[in-house]
Amino acid sequence: MSKFIIEGGHKLSGEIAVKGAKNAALKIIPAALLSNQPISISNLPKIEDIDRALEIVQDLGGQVELNADGCVINTSHLNRHELSPTLANKLRASIMFVGPLLARLGEAKFPHPGGCVIGAGKRPIDLFLEGFEAMGAKVSVRHGFYHLSAKRLQGCEYFFTTVSVTGTESLMMTAVLAAGRTVLKNCALEPEISALADYLNTQGARISGAGTPTIIIDGVESISAGNFKIIPDRIEAGTFAILAAATKSAITITHCQPAHLESLLAVFAKIGVKFEVGPDWLKILKADELKAYSIKTHEYPGFPTDLQSPYTVLMTQAEGASIIHETIYDRRLLFTDLLAQMGANIIMCDPHRVVVNGPTPLSGHKLTSPDLRAGISMVIAGLIAQGTTEIDNIYQIDRGYADIVQRLQQLGAKIERHE
Numbered sequence: 001m002s003k004f005i006i007e008g009g010h011k012l013s014g015e016i017a018v019k020g021a022k023n024a025a026l027k028i029i030p031a032a033l034l035s036n037q038p039i040s041i042s043n044l045p046k047i048e049d050i051d052r053a054l055e056i057v058q059d060l061g062g063q064v065e066l067n068a069d070g071c072v073i074n075t076s077h078l079n080r081h082e083l084s085p086t087l088a089n090k091l092r093a094s095i096m097f098v099g100p101l102l103a104r105l106g107e108a109k110f111p112h113p114g115g116c117v118i119g120a121g122k123r124p125i126d127l128f129l130e131g132f133e134a135m136g137a138k139v140s141v142r143h144g145f146y147h148l149s150a151k152r153l154q155g156c157e158y159f160f161t162t163v164s165v166t167g168t169e170s171l172m173m174t175a176v177l178a179a180g181r182t183v184l185k186n187c188a189l190e191p192e193i194s195a196l197a198d199y200l201n202t203q204g205a206r207i208s209g210a211g212t213p214t215i216i217i218d219g220v221e222s223i224s225a226g227n228f229k230i231i232p233d234r235i236e237a238g239t240f241a242i243l244a245a246a247t248k249s250a251i252t253i254t255h256c257q258p259a260h261l262e263s264l265l266a267v268f269a270k271i272g273v274k275f276e277v278g279p280d281w282l283k284i285l286k287a288d289e290l291k292a293y294s295i296k297t298h299e300y301p302g303f304p305t306d307l308q309s310p311y312t313v314l315m316t317q318a319e320g321a322s323i324i325h326e327t328i329y330d331r332r333l334l335f336t337d338l339l340a341q342m343g344a345n346i347i348m349c350d351p352h353r354v355v356v357n358g359p360t361p362l363s364g365h366k367l368t369s370p371d372l373r374a375g376i377s378m379v380i381a382g383l384i385a386q387g388t389t390e391i392d393n394i395y396q397i398d399r400g401y402a403d404i405v406q407r408l409q410q411l412g413a414k415i416e417r418h419e
């Protein structure tokens with residue numbers, strides 16, 4: 001089992017380039033199944049989740065040709081409608097393949113998706129199933145597998161009772177090939193959704209309203225080849241900005257889209273983090289004293305749940321008390337127990353709220369990464385802490401942060417990967 005060994009307490013400096021957005025790429029890849037023409041994708045992050053998604057494409061009969069900056073996908077010989085449990089269980093986002101399979105082959109069979117442990121038990125997929133049924137699919141459950149079938153998907157009107165990012169993306173992309181008009185209401189507003197709609201529209205899809213609560217899709221018979229450049233990963237950019245503030249380092253984050261980070265930058269202005277913003281870069285200046293500030297995670301454009309754990313680490317170094325209110329997931333604050341073991345002063349009020357009192361010195365510790373975002377937060381804590389921190393189960397970190405050891409080493413971080 002490989003692990004990270006981190007020696008904390010070192011000032012960092014320099015530049016770090018942001019990679020393509022994991023949560024954009026994990027939808028573009030399944031969306032490639034909607035067309036039987038070649039789809040080329042660039043700025044694709046080299047991370048475990050993407051490898052898993054491309055393995056699923058190949059398992060379904062698609063061809064994948066990797067190149068230096070991404071890949072070309074060709075699903076003209078799509079010949080399987082069943083998601084392999086081994087592959088699906090490694091990737092929560094495997095559910096994104098179900099809609100395109102239903103639209104292309106009229107059938108889809110899959111196990112309950114695996115992936116992160118942060119959602120309530122097995123992450124619910126009721127919105128996906130209801131949406132597919134609204135489009136005319138028959139849904140049955142047998143021996144732990146969901147079976148969906150539909151002669152021809154029909155346009156429908158569907159209201160999301162819970163705002164869901166992947167739910168919105170799944171029904172939006174599936175409706176592209178349904179007959180007639182689909183109106184999706186109470187949709188998520190994440191930038192990755194608008195990017196997906198823009199890409200599909202270049203292939204002949206007819207999607208309007210992405211990025212607003214109501215998305216209208218007029219179905220078409222087929223869509224053509226595509227050529228996508230994945231948008232920068234706003235969560236990576238935000239994570240590195242928090243890392244700079246937490247280690248009181250001057251770091252420039254390049255190849256990013258600051259416009260997607262308004263909620264974080266608004267909080268930075270309140271807590272005393274100095275920064276400069278360019279068209280595709282963000283420069284964090286050396287912060288001396290940080291003030292505590294409470295946050296409440298919220299769907300975009302609110303404070304992203306994926307930045308909650310790095311921000312919680314930052315608050316251990318801020319002057320005063322802050323409440324971290326995680327509204328989206330009910331297990332995403334469990335990692336604070338690990339921070340407490342490092343010396344943080346954190347009180348858990350309930351599964352959705354902790355109070356952080358700072359600043360407190362952190363000391364190195366032996367840790368296990370529970371999920372992707374908590375994992376990178378352990379790295380940030382290790383970089384702040386005095387002494388050595390060891391993090392295992394780093395597959396969880398490799399899932400979402402490409403070449404993270406090399407990139408942090410370039411900033412001067414003392415971090416090594418030990419197989």
Ligand code: EPZ
Nearest residue numbers: 023093119124125126127128162163164165166167306328
């Ligand atoms: C996406 O997950 C992201 N993943 C998550 O990032 C991100 O944290 C989340 O959106 C919120 O921003 C990808 O895009 C691959 P949701 P998603 O459906 O779509 C409930 C990361 O670290 N819900 O918006 O799965 C659900 O339980 C990951 O990169 C239902 O009730 O999240 C949650 O409480 C983690 N029924 C709420 O909706 C459903 O059918 C929001 O979840 C689906 C979801």
